[in-house]
Amino acid sequence: MRSPQSEKANLLLLGIAFILIGLNLRPILASVGPLLPSIQEDISLSFTLASMLTLLPVLAMGLGCFAGFSIAKRLGFNTVMTGSLLLLIVATAMRFWAMDASWLICSALLAGVGIALIQTIMPAMIKLNFGERVPLMMGLYVTAIMGGAALAASSAPFIGMNLGWRAGLGHWTWLGVVALALWLMVKHNAALPNQTAEQTVQLSFWRFRRSWLLAIFFALGTSCYVCVLAWLAPYAVELGYSQTQSGLVLGFLTSMEVIAGLVFPWLASKSTDRRAIIALLCLLQLIGFMGLALAPQVSLFLWAGLAGLGIGGIFPLGLIVTMDHQQNPMLAGKLTAFVQGVGYTIAAISPWIAGLIRDNFNSFNSAWLLLGGLSLMAWILSWQFNPQGYARQYQVTRCVS
Numbered sequence: 001m002r003s004p005q006s007e008k009a010n011l012l013l014l015g016i017a018f019i020l021i022g023l024n025l026r027p028i029l030a031s032v033g034p035l036l037p038s039i040q041e042d043i044s045l046s047f048t049l050a051s052m053l054t055l056l057p058v059l060a061m062g063l064g065c066f067a068g069f070s071i072a073k074r075l076g077f078n079t080v081m082t083g084s085l086l087l088l089i090v091a092t093a094m095r096f097w098a099m100d101a102s103w104l105i106c107s108a109l110l111a112g113v114g115i116a117l118i119q120t121i122m123p124a125m126i127k128l129n130f131g132e133r134v135p136l137m138m139g140l141y142v143t144a145i146m147g148g149a150a151l152a153a154s155s156a157p158f159i160g161m162n163l164g165w166r167a168g169l170g171h172w173t174w175l176g177v178v179a180l181a182l183w184l185m186v187k188h189n190a191a192l193p194n195q196t197a198e199q200t201v202q203l204s205f206w207r208f209r210r211s212w213l214l215a216i217f218f219a220l221g222t223s224c225y226v227c228v229l230a231w232l233a234p235y236a237v238e239l240g241y242s243q244t245q246s247g248l249v250l251g252f253l254t255s256m257e258v259i260a261g262l263v264f265p266w267l268a269s270k271s272t273d274r275r276a277i278i279a280l281l282c283l284l285q286l287i288g289f290m291g292l293a294l295a296p297q298v299s300l301f302l303w304a305g306l307a308g309l310g311i312g313g314i315f316p317l318g319l320i321v322t323m324d325h326q327q328n329p330m331l332a333g334k335l336t337a338f339v340q341g342v343g344y345t346i347a348a349i350s351p352w353i354a355g356l357i358r359d360n361f362n363s364f365n366s367a368w369l370l371l372g373g374l375s376l377m378a379w380i381l382s383w384q385f386n387p388q389g390y391a392r393q394y395q396v397t398r399c400v401s
Helices: 004-023 032-042 052-075 077-097 101-163 165-170 173-189 195-201 209-238 243-268 275-294 300-324 329-347 349-361 365-382 387-392
Strands: none
Touching: 004 101, 004 173, 032 101, 032 165, 032 209, 032 243, 052 077, 052 101, 052 209, 052 329, 052 349, 077 101, 077 165, 077 173, 101 165, 101 209, 101 243, 101 300, 101 329, 209 243, 209 275, 209 300, 209 329, 209 349, 209 365, 243 275, 243 300, 275 300, 275 365, 300 329, 329 349, 349 365
């Protein structure tokens, strides 16, 4: 029988592994924007086509969420986690040898599948393994996701300047190798969902209005997130910033996301009603995007920082509010998978729309205004997230899957 100290040590190592895995889920997206001018100098890549490097992995992340639990049920959660990390490592390593746009796009699509499977099963594993610490662990995991984006956005230009843009995109392979090694060491400590025991309490989340409301809310926040990953650095270059400086602007925004991902889930944990925090986050996003569109000359870092604080808080709050709706770990995981599936699928088109706007109007200003409008819509939707009504949302129609 394991001692309490041994159990705590195992849980700590498992938490570190989850955080390290989270760090790997965005570098393949965030490293592209700061290096886009160098990529475009070397290979033929329009802004609309470049948007595919964000659109396709995000779309794969969305569609993959719908199949993630079925795959995990057949192959096992540990196997899916291991295989997904391998997919991500291979996809990132492919960029060392990228010769044209199709090669980059194929690597983006492959990475999206791996990221989708990880993001599908991770909430259920966190809820099952961390009990009352779920908000803290979920906040750390999501913060790690954004931290990986910050690291990639800030470092990729420096790597690219010394070793070339392919190295700037590909060197994140080593971060994946470290995550995989630690996961293989600790995976036997992870408690896994009991699929057989859960069969009697399954819900068809497609049938519930609240599931779609949560998914749309997540889609609105994620659209803002993926758009700034794709286009903030190119926007900074157009304003006269160097490629290195543009990477620092994006790195600063993602650093603010990291801070927000730590602070706002903690603040939200003080009450079961998260609506006041969500309203503040939506306001920060709105101010940031309006500033980017209408007054970038004031301070690009200021507007990027405000937008980053909003985005960085909305992303984990969207997942936490979703998980609030289900106490059962497996059902919470499946609801989160549904929300992410629909949300990422919708959000995938936002970088493409922004790229079209840039190609047709020679400016990103309209795209920032559009994202400001999405922030306002998210705030309006969040009014319905009254925790006193959560228990009623999934009582009407139950079905065995």
